[in-house]
Amino acid sequence: MEALTFSTVASRHFSTAFPRKTHPNHSATSWTGSTSPHALSFRFSNSSSTRELWGIVKSQRVIPVRREKRGVIRAEMFGQLTSGLESAWNKLKGEEVLTKENIVEPMRDIRRALLEADVSLPVVRRFVQTVSEQAVGVGVIRGVKPDQQLVKIVSDELVKLMGGEVSELTFAKSGPTVILLAGLQGVGKTTVSAKLALYLKKQGKSCMLIAGDVYRPAAIDQLVILGKQVDVPVYAVGTDVKPAEIARQGLQEAKKKNVDVVIMDTAGRLQIDKNMMDELKDVKKTLNPTEVLLVVDAMTGQEAAALVTTFNLEIGITGAILTKLDGDSRGGAALSVKEVSGKPIKLVGRGERMEDLEPFYPDRMAGRILGMGDVLSFVEKAQEVMKQEDAEDLQKKIMSAKFDFNDFLKQTRAVARMGSMSRVLGMIPGMGKVTPAQIREAEKSLQIMEAMIEVMTPEEREQPELLAESPARRKRIAQESGKTEQQVSQLVAQLFQMRVRMKNLMGAMEGGSVPALSNLEEAIKSEQKAPPGTARRKRKSESRKQFAGSAGRPNPRGFGGGN
Numbered sequence: 001m002e003a004l005t006f007s008t009v010a011s012r013h014f015s016t017a018f019p020r021k022t023h024p025n026h027s028a029t030s031w032t033g034s035t036s037p038h039a040l041s042f043r044f045s046n047s048s049s050t051r052e053l054w055g056i057v058k059s060q061r062v063i064p065v066r067r068e069k070r071g072v073i074r075a076e077m078f079g080q081l082t083s084g085l086e087s088a089w090n091k092l093k094g095e096e097v098l099t100k101e102n103i104v105e106p107m108r109d110i111r112r113a114l115l116e117a118d119v120s121l122p123v124v125r126r127f128v129q130t131v132s133e134q135a136v137g138v139g140v141i142r143g144v145k146p147d148q149q150l151v152k153i154v155s156d157e158l159v160k161l162m163g164g165e166v167s168e169l170t171f172a173k174s175g176p177t178v179i180l181l182a183g184l185q186g187v188g189k190t191t192v193s194a195k196l197a198l199y200l201k202k203q204g205k206s207c208m209l210i211a212g213d214v215y216r217p218a219a220i221d222q223l224v225i226l227g228k229q230v231d232v233p234v235y236a237v238g239t240d241v242k243p244a245e246i247a248r249q250g251l252q253e254a255k256k257k258n259v260d261v262v263i264m265d266t267a268g269r270l271q272i273d274k275n276m277m278d279e280l281k282d283v284k285k286t287l288n289p290t291e292v293l294l295v296v297d298a299m300t301g302q303e304a305a306a307l308v309t310t311f312n313l314e315i316g317i318t319g320a321i322l323t324k325l326d327g328d329s330r331g332g333a334a335l336s337v338k339e340v341s342g343k344p345i346k347l348v349g350r351g352e353r354m355e356d357l358e359p360f361y362p363d364r365m366a367g368r369i370l371g372m373g374d375v376l377s378f379v380e381k382a383q384e385v386m387k388q389e390d391a392e393d394l395q396k397k398i399m400s401a402k403f404d405f406n407d408f409l410k411q412t413r414a415v416a417r418m419g420s421m422s423r424v425l426g427m428i429p430g431m432g433k434v435t436p437a438q439i440r441e442a443e444k445s446l447q448i449m450e451a452m453i454e455v456m457t458p459e460e461r462e463q464p465e466l467l468a469e470s471p472a473r474r475k476r477i478a479q480e481s482g483k484t485e486q487q488v489s490q491l492v493a494q495l496f497q498m499r500v501r502m503k504n505l506m507g508a509m510e511g512g513s514v515p516a517l518s519n520l521e522e523a524i525k526s527e528q529k530a531p532p533g534t535a536r537r538k539r540k541s542e543s544r545k546q547f548a549g550s551a552g553r554p555n556p557r558g559f560g561g562g563n
């Protein structure tokens, strides 16, 4: 039996849908099957007046295909994954809120859909776990249904999975930027070389292509033809010179001509072999490239991700280019590459035309997978409204000195949700100089506070005065939370201090003078520098003042003073 490699599977599969017109060395085969475990794949070739055709049957699912302008019938991108995920949302119809119980079935659907899309198993596991945790912990947003909420969570996680931000190409600070392209046979390297040259030309950069595929003579002709098509010079010296030497000469020529970007096409192989890697290493050493991009075929699913990992370990790459995303790829490659290899997908090929190369936008890709742009923006708006209402609510409470332990907890948890304190503080301009030790300390005390608030009764949370007045209550909380009575007293005092500080802050904001964050930083520092006991004395007198102004009148001696 013939051993099928990634590229033979891909190129055979593709030869039916996308005959390799410009590739003289490859004759179009009549391969109609797919070697994927989900086998059965066929296309309708008959004409139909309807635009949407139900065509490709995969894994006993029917997914939509679309008739494109030029008469090519194409699958909706990741159509199967989209419909798999849809069944997850459908399971939540009629539910009021997301619970641990009612997300079990939808999560199973999501897991199945991702596995069928050929996303690697560890990636699927992590994804499902993160989404489940978030789904259960998410609060109800007024007007947003649980299925819509889950769509939003999945969307956000998909974006993260694919790297979050778009990963831009890096350009050399001086001299030509050198981009080395590598990859297995038939993945689209030669085509990508020319596409990339056109893409960069459109950005105002002058380019030069180097034909380094000496093992397939037709590849050089192919690159010369494509170079003419995009009007970019091609450096070619035939097949008798070693690729590293071609690279050296080509780079010299590019420098002479003051070219901005040099793109080198290299030979592909049917599988990774040592010679290929050694040769690539030589070329890389000669060129000292700014970018080493591995061209991978989206049709190969999670194998593409494994390949990126291998190439990265072997030769060190800076990212990947995913080709043939316009085909009926199931999405596994797009979703696995970053997570598995740690390397970003920088560009994607979405067609055979020279213009069909674009940056890889994780958010747009997630949007295409889910096909629910309207739901996402609706949920985002609702979240915004909620935040605004929450903030207004909080403001009212602060102004009327009603800020209680529930608010306190909410704020603490909001910080936790945003990520660690260190990240949050790091994002605030002017707070950069807070030391890691201070941050760790702050995080630790937040945890202690949470433990104490958690054991309070609802009344105690709403009326901190109850605790201020009753040493017995404070004692109980200390016992139940495993903290000391002194810690409980401090917490209560802190809440009243916060009331005063927040009220002052709100007053300043309303009056138009927001205290600068640098002042806050100074305050932290001066508190640290203060001789022992000063800060405590200051705190004590502040809390007394607060109690004097608060509704319930606690015993002024009650703080830290035991029963």
Ligand SMILES: Nc1nc2c(ncn2[C@@H]2O[C@H](COP(=O)(O)OP(=O)(O)OP(=O)(O)O)[C@@H](O)[C@H]2O)c(=O)[nH]1
Binding pocket: 018, 019, 020, 021, 022, 023, 183, 184, 185, 186, 187, 188, 189, 190, 191, 192, 213, 216, 219, 267, 268, 269, 323, 324, 325, 326, 327, 348, 349, 350, 351, 352, 356
């Ligand atoms: N539909 C589609 N076809 C593509 C895309 N990229 C490349 N192709 C086609 O894939 C086939 C192979 O592309 P080549 O550029 O010859 O691949 P290669 O990696 O240089 O091949 P070798 O030199 O044999 O290693 C060609 O028919 C291309 O037109 C793409 O993004 N979408």
